[in-house]
Amino acid sequence: MTMTASDVVVRRAPGGELSALSAAGCMFRSLGDPARLAILRHLAAGEHKVVDLTAHLGLAQSTVSAHLACLRDCGLVASRPQGRASLWSLTTAPELLDLLATAERLLAVTGDAVALCPVYGEQA
Structure with a gap:
C-alpha cells in the first residue's frame, strides 16, 4: 500500500498545522x-x-x-x-506494534542516516 501526503490526516486544531502536529511530536519524544x-x-x-x-x-x-x-x-x-x-x-498493542514495525522498515530504507545525523544522531 502506497501512501501519499494527501492520505495523511492531520487533526485540525486552533493555531494551524503546527498545533495539530504537536501531539504527534510529543508522542515521538516519548518513544525517543x-x-x-x-x-x-x-x-x-x-x-x-x-x-x-x-x-x-x-x-x-x-x-x-x-x-x-x-x-x-x-x-x-x-x-x-x-x-x-x-x-x-x-x-494499544496493535497500533504501537504497527508503528514500531513501520519505523523498522523506515530505518532499513534510510540506513545509518538517522544515527549519523549531527542534530539528533547518536553523537549529538
Whole structure:
C-alpha cells in the first residue's frame, strides 16, 4: 500500500498545522529513549512486573519506574495490581506494534542516516 501526503490526516486544531502536529511530536519524544523502547518491546511479549523489567534490562528500579511513568502518562502502558506489585502491559498493542514495525522498515530504507545525523544522531 502506497501512501501519499494527501492520505495523511492531520487533526485540525486552533493555531494551524503546527498545533495539530504537536501531539504527534510529543508522542515521538516519548518513544525517543532506547530504554523506553526496550520496555515496550518486553511488554509486547506480555505483562511484566518492574522487577522483571529491571532484570531483563539491567537498569535500576527507579529508572524503570520513571520510564514506565512516562509511558503511562502518554497513554501507552497501564498497570494493574497483583498482590503488592503491579503488572504492566501495553494499552494499544496493535497500533504501537504497527508503528514500531513501520519505523523498522523506515530505518532499513534510510540506513545509518538517522544515527549519523549531527542534530539528533547518536553523537549529538
